[in-house]
Amino acid sequence: MKAQASNEQRAAGEPLLELLLNEVVPRLARLVPVAGPDGRPLASPCAPGSSEQATTPIPPPTRGPLFSHALELAQLCQQGDYDSAARKIAGLRTGGVSLEAVFLQLIQPAAQHLGQAWLEDRLSFTDVTIGVGHLQRLLGAALDDFIVEGNRHDLAPSTGGGSVEAIATRSIFFCTPKNTHHRLGIQMVRAFFARAGWRTRLVHDDEASLVRQIVAMQPALVGLSLSTDADVRVATGLIIRVRNATRHFKPAIMVGGPAAVFIPALVDKLEADIVTVSPHDALAQADRLLTERQLGTR
Secondary structure (H helix, E strand, O other), X not given: OHHHHHHOOOOOOOHHHHHHHHHOOOOHHHOOOOEOOOOOEOEOOOOOOOOXXXXXXXXOOOOOOOHHHHHHHHHHHHOOOHHHHHHHHHHHHHOOOOHHHHHHHHHHHHHHHHHHHHHOOOOOHHHHHHHHHHHHHHHHHHHHHHHXXXXXXXXXXXXXXXXXXXXXXXXXXXXXXXXXXXXHHHHHHHHHHHHOOOEEEEEEEOHHHHHXXXXXXXXXXXEEEOOOXXXXXXXXXXXXXXXXXXXXXXOEEEEEOHHHHHOHHHHHOOOOOEEEOOHHHHHHHHHHHHHHHHHOOO
């Protein structure tokens, strides 16, 4: 089945599905867990049709209190029933589930579940592409409400104690190079920053273009999400180019993702200013770092 994945037809008229088909599948294996007999995650397998050996383990699916709902959501999306999936999320929201929980306890584990089902030949390439495409649509539909919801509340715990003026000027450029294939996680992290009042941007492009756009924006931080050892190798050259091109404003470099958990020694060689493993931790560390820089203590 997987050997024929590249020959499957794309669903017409679905821009988000096109995006996922190109960037998430067929290398979805990099995003989902493969457990061994002892339950521990194994190395991520190679992409279909690829000779590259991906050796980075990846984290297990989130099995929180909403996991059964996540499995139902995955099934609805895989069946192409977007309306029912949206109604399910709306019902949970009415029952008091936060949008943060929707992102981290529903959409994320649902995507991981679909990917695992594909790896185990329980779902076809097309089934998983449709399912993850609808999950991406659900995420996109909720992003604006997530940001607005956060702006209604006191965000003091996540602002690192900085002044209102300092917080208002904080900015971060999230990026993924063209030869990486993971964006769902970094979109979620971006939403947390935007909700906290940061000016954010997310760009997927070649290395030279990313550097040019970072120089043009002059953000306080540059954020990269890394899933595999291959991603870390790509990030090594990108970070060097960014630092050489931004000596006049010196943005901090933040890296995160599964690689930060499973191959920390390799990630440490990047000498990033921040290494993080979750949206909350990323925001807290970023706020603290910029506050220290503004106070001249770092």
